[in-house]
Amino acid sequence: MLCFYAQMRHTQHVSVWPVGLAGYLRYERPVLDDSGHVVGWFTAWKSNRKFALDMAGFAVNTRLLMLHSSAEFSYGVSRGEQESYFLSQLVSLADLEPRANNCTEVISLTEQQYCKSFGLFQEMHSLGIKG
Numbered sequence: 853m854l855c856f857y858a859q860m861r862h863t864q865h866v867s868v869w870p871v872g873l874a875g876y877l878r879y880e881r882p883v884l885d886d887s888g889h890v891v892g893w894f895t896a897w898k899s900n901r902k903f904a905l906d907m908a909g910f911a912v913n914t915r916l917l918m919l920h921s922s923a924e925f926s927y928g929v930s931r932g933e934q935e936s937y938f939l940s941q942l943v944s945l946a947d948l949e950p951r952a953n954n955c956t957e958v959i960s961l962t963e964q965q966y967c968k969s970f971g972l973f974q975e976m977h978s979l980g981i982k983g
Contacts, residue, residue, distance in 0.1 A: 856959050859951040860911040866943045869952035871909040872961040880906060882948065882955045890948040890955075902945070903936040908960040910935070916942055 860867060868890060870881035875897035882905065883892040893904035903910075917923060923941040925934050952959045 859959060862949075862951075863911045863913045864949060865913055865916050865947045866939060867911045867949045867951045868905060868955065869909055869950070869960065870955055870958045871906040872958040874906045874909070874962045879958050880904075880909065881958075882909075882950060884950055884954055888950060888954055890945055890950060898932050901933065901936040903939040905935055906962050907935055908962050910939065912939075912942065 859869060868882045870879050872879045874880040875895050877894075877896050880893065880895045882890045883894050885891045893899060893901075895904045898904060920942050923938060925938055929937045
């Protein structure tokens with residue numbers, strides 16, 4: 853079993869991995885070429901983003917943040933674009949470091965979708981429906 857934090861610990865620049873319950877799918881993930889480099893994204897939502905991944909799907913080495921101290925999130929960025937906006941200030945696609953067994957294993961869930969799923973579970977339970 854993969855340990856989430858053990859995956860992040862080895863991040864040199866920006867590590868990426870699949871995220872469960874994201875973007876109206878069971879999971880979203882980076883797409884890798886045969887040599888293990890990120891070349892695109894498996895996502896159903898705004899797939900044209902440079903970094904089409906969820907906030908729960910990457911880790912940034914703090915040394916990289918110190919080198920790019922002006923990198924920021926912005927209130928002026930459209931919904932769902934924060935990740936791409938932020939990461940574009942730090943790295944290119946070629947710099948991404950795939951984790952989670954070459955992005956074949958889900959090691960995190962989106963909090964938003966998890967909470968929605970949990971809320972639905974609680975509602976079903978209160979109605980006597982076993983889920």
